Amino acid sequence: MRAGLLFALVALLYIATGVLQSWSLALTIFNMGLVSAIMALGVNIQWGYAGLFNVGVMGFVALGGLGAVLVGMPPVPDAWSAGGVRILAALAVGAAVLVAAVLAWTRMSRGWVRTLVTLAILVVGFYVYRAIFDPARDAIEAVNPAATGYLGGLGLPILLAWPVGALIAAGAAWLIGKTALGLRSDYLAIATLGIAEIIIAVLKNEDWLARGVKNVSGLPRPVPFEVDLQQDPDFLARIGSLDPVTASSIAVKLAYTALFLVVLALVLWLSQAALASPWGRMMRAIRDNETAAEAMGKNVVRRHLQVFVIGSAICGLAGAMMTTLDGQLTPGTYQPLRYTFLIWVMVIVGGSGNNWGAVLGGFLVWWLWTQVEPMGAFMMSVLTSPLPETSPLRLHLMDSVQYTRVLLMGVVLLLVLRFSPRGLVPEK
Amino acid sequence: MDLVNALVALTNFVLIPGAAYGAQLALGALGVTLIYGILRFSNFAHGDTMAFGTMVTIGVTWWLQSVGVSLGPLPTALLAMPVGIVATVLLLLATDRVVYRFYRKQRAAPVILVIVSIGVMFILNGVVRIFIGTDNQVFADGARFVISARDFRDATGLEEGLALRVSQVITLVTAIVTVAALFWFLTKTRTGTSMRAYSDNEDLALLSGISPERVVIIAWALAGTLATIAGVLYGLDKSFMPFTYFQLLLPIFAAAIVGGLGSPIGAIAGGFVIAFSEVTLTYAWLKVQEYLLPSWQPDGLLQLLATEYKFAVSFAILVTVLIFRPTGLFRGKSA
Incomplete structure (x- = not known):
């Protein structure tokens, strides 16, 4: 009930963006929201099911993106x-x-x-x-x-890159898990934080692999190009009197939305099934009391490794999807705040341990992240209104409005942790 | 003669920069380790706390420069640093009051406190970026060199120059003074002793009438002071950029863990271990080799790792220590 209401509320936010700003923008945000929701599901499997504190999400996301290059680009x-x-x-x-x-x-x-x-x-x-x-x-x-x-890559269809990205991330996660799991939770956190930085450093510097900071752009797309649609008589006939440029851009975005929705539904269904199965019960038992679970004959280290690999694979999958959506791999843009800690905010805000919560958190937090800037600009102009128009302080503050969203994320995270520590949609 | 030249090159490019960087990491790691010892969680906001303290110091430095105050050959930032320290300590005390105290009263699990510190990290990150932006800020003024490479060459007649920058001397002197004061405080004063007692055994310390809130307040005050000093020294030596300070979190944590979380001596040792490993592994040894083995002419720069992989160095050391000696070199809190 509560979850349904909250989902309706978030849907309303996206619809309001569409009505008040533009549908093209709303769809862009929604598509990244879908990707974010999948990343949040991956983190939720590690943290919510098993209590593993992985702050190397960025690394796995980037590895998924590498998968997109290695599969999709021509050799x-x-x-x-x-x-x-x-x-x-x-x-x-x-x-x-x-x-x-x-x-x-x-x-x-x-x-x-x-x-x-x-x-x-x-x-x-x-x-x-x-x-x-x-x-x-x-x-x-x-x-x-x-x-x-x-x-270059293998020149295979880009959709194949999604499972491959997941596999690459899973392989890396297995290696990391073998060495770092079994460490105490904050040591695991530092270790994964370091691994993520190293993965990004490799992507930035190993030009032979994916061109480093020179970026690989022009990845093949699973959907038609806007320009081709605009010249397709079929398409033009179907849109009627709509502006072909806007219509084609929206059609392309809707095609991505459909693809992403299928993946999200699949991942969510699998996660829910896993959580409800004996395996899910065992994972929660291990999370809540490792010693007791071990006494019952459960191999805690193996299960942790398993769940770490699965969660990271899902992050890799989302990373490959994101790189496909962007059409390019830009290692220089991977920042831990955006690709690791923001995903954590999504999981905590949504409700750790609850898959629907993670999905909700993904959509809600992503929307806030992209839409806070205009709100911040308004707030800042009110706050600085006593200063003269040309005051350097005012101009400087108005310039740095984009960083208010970082500030706001911190506030949201702290408020949720304090007043609703189990998140918006708590675990049952 | 060639041996002397090689030694000079080594000192110039490895020993001096490594020592300065090690001192900066050690000061940062001391803050992390103190918070861990008293509050028992890894503070992810430490890098951004350093950035905050440095930002305030830079602001005051700019103001001092604009009214024409300077320290002559020394950087003005040294004069501004006390203000930065006070601001950071007040900020940390306020954060503790508003944020952390609630979870302490609840006796929340350490991992929850880590997540809370991530929230604080976001906020500080935003605050620093809103006020000073993300750009590189160079705020060192005064004289640049104690000994410049050319003076050294002229004075000694050697081929190789040796430069000693003011910021490096300041870093080492300040670090020694700070660490000496910290250890004097921890071992010789009543408050310091009660802090160590609290860190060793909380229940026993409470039984003997040590006020936990007081200990916590002093721990934050020390952490704020150390973070600001470390941040300002790093900024003077290199430059100030918020993202770099965030990234310093990794070598700092590596230093604290390698030394043994909760152990101040360990944090210092760890800082130097990490710094020297980073510098030696990413240094291009060609120059030293030219003097020592002139007959061998390699095609590369004899650099073991590209500079961009310096994180990999802290990380590799961290993992090795965690696998073979999980409590760190100096037996910190158990794993």
């Missing part, structure tokens, strides 16, 4: 012949070195010999890796650096 044959095989070999060597070091550490008996052997494997391995990797990288990056300078 660059020159770059592949220049150094493709060598770079793959280098990566294989790097992985083999790490595996060998871990094996040496776990298989050998304790003592200084083991430490020395492990260190030797790592040091020698690092130099071998760099010896193969560096020339291959330079060769690839030298291939037409202004347009490509990277290996």
Whole structure:
């Protein structure tokens, strides 16, 4: 009942945006709201079901975006012949070195010999890796650096990138979980925060992979281009007297909305089914009392790893969808405040442990995030009205209005934590 | 002679910058570790607290400069810093009163307090950006060098120059004075002793009549002071940019955890461990190598890691310590 009302209220916010501003804008916000809702579901699975404190959401989202590039973009044959095989070999060597070091550490008996052997494997391995990797990288990056300078992708349909993005994120999450899970909650938080920064640093600097800060743009789209629609007689006949430019832009956005809605419905349905199943009950039992669950024979570490991988995969899925929607991967724009902590605000505000709550939080908080700026501008102009029009302080404050939304998110988070700690739609 | 040149290059590019950066991280990590010891949660808002203190200091510095006050060769910011400290301490005390105290009374789980601190982080983040914007601010004035590279070369006749910047000397001196004062306070005064007692065993401390609210207030005051000093020193040495301060959270936490959360000595050791590892791994060793082994001419710069991967260094150290010695080098609070 309460949830239904709240959803109606949020729907009203979006409709009001459509009526008062423009439908095109309302749809843009709604599409990102759908993506945000999926990210919030991913975090909710980790935090709400299992109490895992993951603040590396940004990293998994970015990995999903990388998936979109690796699947959707056409391959660059020159770059592949220049150094493709060598770079793959280098990566294989790097992985083999790490595996060998871990094996040496776990298989050998304790003592200084083991430490020395492990260190030797790592040091020698690092130099071998760099010896193969560096020339291959330079060769690839030298291939037409202004347009490509990277290996490109597989040239497959972009929709395939969504599950692939999820898989890449899941793989990374498995590696991270293997090392960092089992740490105390705030250590896990710091560890995931660091991992996310490292993932972004890799995306920014490894030009051979996805062009780094030169960005990959012009990703293939799962929906038609606006320009093509405007010249399509079928489309023109169907819209009647509407302006073809506006109509085509709205049609494209609606197509994305439909695709995203299908994914959201699927993820939500699966999450709900999982939560209601014996597995979901077990997860909540582990969250509420690890020791008791362990005494009942549940493997807490394994279950944590499982849920960490699933949640991160969902974040990766959302990341791939977002990159598809943007049509480009821009590693420079990934900021923890926006892609990690904002998602956390969505989950906490919506109601941790409740999937519908996470979805509601996703839509509500995303709408606030995009729409607070105009409101902030109004507030600021009222606050600064005693100052003269040309006062430098007033101009400066009006300039920084965009940051009021960061401030507001903090206030919203603190208010919810204080007065409704279980969120707007509490867990049943 | 070449050996001396190599040593000079090493000092110039690794030892001095590493020591200054280490001192800045150590001061930041001390704040984190104190809050952890007394309030028992990892304060995610610490980076933005540093940014806030630095912002106030910069504002006062600008005002002082506009009325023509200066410290001669020393940066004016040193004169403005006390104001920044007072403002930050007041802010933290107000935050504690309005936000954190409620959860303390409830005895909320540490992870809830961490999430609450994320809320505070958002607010401080917004406040700093609204007032000073996101741009880079350079606010160091006065003399730039104690010894400039050219003077050094002229004086010694060496090929390699050695520069010692004023900000680096100030960083080290201020850090030593601050840390000495902090340890004197923690070990020699009654209040400091009661803080350590509270950190070691809360119940026992309460039984012996230590007022918990008083301890908490002093902990925030110390954290605010340390955060502002660390922030101003970092800003003088490099420059002030809100996002950089947010990102400092990672090496600072790494330093505090590597040293052992809750252990002040550990925080200092951790700060230097992290700083020197970052600097040595991202330094291009070509220059030192040219003097030591002139016969070998490598094609690269002999840089182990690109500078952009410095986070990876703090992170790798952090994970290694957590796996092999979860309580940190100096036996902080158990994992």
